[in-house]
Amino acid sequence: MGLHPEYESVRAALLHRSPLPSLVAAIQEILFEERRLGINLSKHSDAVLASTYSPPGASSTFCKNCKLTGHKFINCPKIECRYCHKSGHILDNCPIKPPRPRNYSTRAKNFTKPNNSSAATVAPDNSTTPQFQISDLQSLLNQLISSPSSALAVSPGNRxxxxxxxxxxxxxxxxxxxxxxxxxxxxxxxxxxxxxxxxxxxxxxxxxxxxxxxxxxxxxxxxxxxxxxxxxxxxxxxxxxxxxxxxxxxxxxxxxxxxxxxxxxxxxxxxxVPSPSISAPVTDSDTYQWHLRLGHASPEKLRHLISINNLNSITKFVLFNCLNCKLAKQPALSFSKSTSICDKPFDLIHSDIWGPAPTTTVHGYRYYVLFIDDFSRFTWIYFLKHRSELSHTYIEFANMIRTQFSCPIKTLRTDNSFEYKDSTLLSFLSQQGTLVQRSYPHTSQQNGRAERKHHHILDSVRALLLSASCPEKFWGEAALTSVYTINRLPSFVLQNISPFEKLYGTPPNYSNLKVFGCACFVLLHPHEHTKLEPRARLCCFIGYGTEHKGFRCWDPLSNRLRISRHVTFWEHTMFSRLSSFHTFFSSPQSFFTDTSIDLFPLPESTPDNELAQSALTSPTSDQSSISDGNLDPSPDIPPRRSTRVRAPPSHLQDYHCFSTIVSLIEPTSYQEASTDPLWQKAMNDELQALEKTHTWDYVDLPPGKRPIGCKWIYKIKTHSDGTIERYKARLVAKGYSQEFGIDYEETFAPVARMTSVRSLLAVAAAKQWPLLQMDVKNAFLNGTLSEEVYMKPPPDTSSPPHKVCLLRRALYGLKQAPRAWFATFSSTITQLGFTSSPHDTSLFTRHTPQGIVLLLLYVDDMIITGNDPQAISDLQHYLGQHFEMKDLGSLNYFLGLEVSRRSDGYLLSQAKYTSDLLARSGITDSNTASTPLDPNVHLTPYDGVPLEDVSLYRQLVGSLIYLTVTRPDIAYAVHIVSQFMAAPRTIHFTAVLRILRYVKGTLGHGLQFSSQSSLVLSGYSDADWAGDPTDRRSTTGYCFYLGDSLISWRSKKQSVVSRSSTESEYRALADATAELLWLRWLLADMGVPQQGPTLLHCDNRSAIQIAHNDVFHERESMYLSL
Known part of the structure; x- marks a missing residue:
């Protein structure tokens, strides 16, 4: 059965419709086409469903299209294709029509082929069908609809x-x-x-x-x-x-x-139904991007995360290929699975050390140790510089577990390496009740869980480094990132939940994951840029903050690590691919302050001057900063520079080693120092000094007594020019565990005031006296103790078992040690005829027939001067007989103060201390400031946003306070910012950074003590009125000169509110007068008495009149009561 050729267009349209229409819809369209053509089925024998029957013996063919003979319908030249609208062919023979689907058939469904002789051929498929009428087809359709066909029936429960x-x-x-x-x-x-x-x-x-x-x-x-x-x-x-x-x-x-x-x-x-969060089609690039974000996770884990809708941006997994994974994760034969299963956290901890690495990390590490919880499979990683640090690291880890999870470690499973047999570690494990399980020698498979974790981490590290094109020095950062992501990936062992969720009970958050090594932009602090400079810095993303809530990004321009939460990422662009920013690496600079690295290789053909010029030139538009690799071939012509050779300032000639001092690393633990021969020698020298002074006796601990601990402190001593003087190791007692009334009583010990130091230098410079410096080795060990103090023996010493140290000498770290040392020194030097000044107890004087000798003591450092050379020599000899002294020669470096001898006197400065402070604060690349404070800004406790971490603010302000010893120009500014130490805010921190930028521009400033100066004391006093808008209190300021030498100054807020400027000025005069009297007495002790009254300057006439006149009225009564 078929349609008449005139219905070919309807038939083709029905067959090529997707999806195919129902039978009812097809019949309706055919009937509509029949009415359109106006075919009368009752008058024509070639009805719609009639056969095109040709009688036998016919000599010509008849075309139903043009009504002519001699050709068939399909060959009619007047027929038009309804697909391409060209003549000469029908739709089925169209050369440009797409092919029909496979298994396609035009044969009618649900009809049986009759076995009669009236079968006819229907163009164009030559199929034989019987002859039907419209009424027959309609009745057949009604039967199909009314019959319970499986294709049309709607049965309950399955549709x-x-x-x-x-x-x-x-x-x-x-x-x-x-x-x-x-x-x-x-x-x-x-x-x-x-x-x-x-x-x-x-x-x-x-x-x-x-x-x-x-x-x-x-x-x-x-x-x-x-x-x-x-x-x-x-x-x-x-x-x-x-x-x-x-x-x-x-x-x-x-x-x-x-x-x-x-x-x-x-x-x-x-x-x-698509995911409600996004309806975009899933591509392999979306899945591959999450593969990169998750540290090159396996496809199986990605498929699981997508199936549970944890990755909201995609709903369907698309297979991808990762070349870096193929290169980095080539598998080997696996070991047999471990059968141990724990049902509680920390019942079993697997541990193993990996290393040494072929390249040290940017922090100098070559090893790492893993701790794996068998219950949750959560992994902790710690980096080591030496394998001997394992004991200290495990103790730190165990204490962290006990504090954070309130759960002890029951069993520790390790290999048979000697680090796990350390006596310190075994003692700690025994005290904690932790069992130790070790594998047999050369049988690492028995510690397979840790070994497999090494394999997993290193696979991920290699993939991260390869994809980011990072050098091997960043393997530590890649390992941290790998462990971070592994702990958050679903594990098949844990029924497809992550170790993080297994341990903490909450699923991890994947929204903060980024591609390792991608380009990112970090928002700069307000003090790091001007209003016309860029607000962000292009950096390289290298991981996630462990102690801060932020991202770890490397800044190539300032050569430092930035940890910030204000970061924008270009995850599709690797930092190493930005060829236009290779100029940042023109010279290998320091990634961190303690090491030097060269992150990415540079083209060898790039000249240094072009690199420097391009690194210093800012782009003029956003389009010029980053492009697709096509840069302007004609660079801007740099401005002409003077070719005259510029000599560095003379006051900076001795500071060429400051940058190297910043990179010196001091050990923080005994395990770290014990592997270095230099520190071993320093510790042996200290132990010999302790034995020489008979510091302790080994005794049994009496009942009811508790011994205190001890530790090693390491310090690199340097000269004033920054070169290394010696490596100093000192054994100190943990005095913080002492109890008052049991093992200590009084603790006060005097030290020299900095005003006394400056006054002594001014007197010596004016009188042209020599300045000598001596140091007492292990000074505190010379002090004797009157209390019973017991201490645990130092580590790795040949002490008798079950014995403790009964201290005989004042060991460093004891609360009473400074007092005991000063008492011993005072009693010793007074036997030579010296007397302690009542105005500064640390100043000792001796009058001889030939002159005077002065000694100023600051703990174990002393300055000696005077005009009697023989008496000075006798003093040095006498001190050498009673103490182990070190003669340092002429004074040049004292308590961080640099004393430079000149033809016209002495220069006192803190250039090295200032350089270290600037490097520590990270503003070495910032612009300088012309003034310490902005005169248009008045700081209050309520301005700005509170700082999240106040420790850096307090450290910087504390360092600036000590810097005022030689820098009176910043005294007032430091006095202002020190008022907000309790709750600093962002605007206060900006003010501190401005002071540092001012100090950077005045690095060589100091105090000049002239040899031509007189020894007449004079002073200046001043005060503002209600300068603090918050509490309306005024600020006192004064300074005193000894001739031309500035020796004393102060800036301090007054304790009460002054009701007028006269009152505030008068209070400042009172404070200045107190300082003046003390200076006159101190100078008299130094042999420089003031012959007449001291002139004190004041710019307030009312205050001067009140000070001069004895008569006063009621308004002035409170001033004179001061």
């Missing part, structure tokens, strides 16, 4: 019907749901007949053809219903027609669901 009157997707089949959740809080469902049906479960329908989230399970429901309203809430488009229905995503234009019309109902055949 889904679209319902616009249904509020939610519903099903009665509980087994169709994926992870159903029982519920009792939802209201019942009411049917049209008034019956009530309860909802028992909610879940997601996830079958090969349907994906319906948020579906109700209603057991009494007859048919499965799909809510049209719920689909519209997902912003999907549902369209209905006589051919069926379609569900489309309007954002992508894709058809995500289809249905057919069954009578007057619409049955949903397939539907895949």
């Amino acid at each position: 889904w019907l679209l319902d616009s009157g249904c509020c939610n997707h519903m099903t009665s089949n509980y087994s169709l749901m994926n992870t159903p959740s029982p519920t009792k809080s939802l209201p019942p469902i009411y049917a049209t007949d008034g019956n009530c049906m309860n909802i028992t479960h909610t879940g997601t329908i996830n079958t090969p053809s349907l994906n319906l989230p948020h579906t109700y399970c209603v057991p009494n429901l007859t048919f499965n219903l799909v809510s049209v309203g719920q689909l519209c809430d997902l912003r999907l488009t549902v369209s209905f027609s006589s051919n069926g229905c379609q569900v489309q995503d309007p954002q992508t234009g894709q058809t995500i669901g289809t249905g057919r019309k069954v009578g007057r109902l619409f049955e949903l055949l397939s539907l895949q």
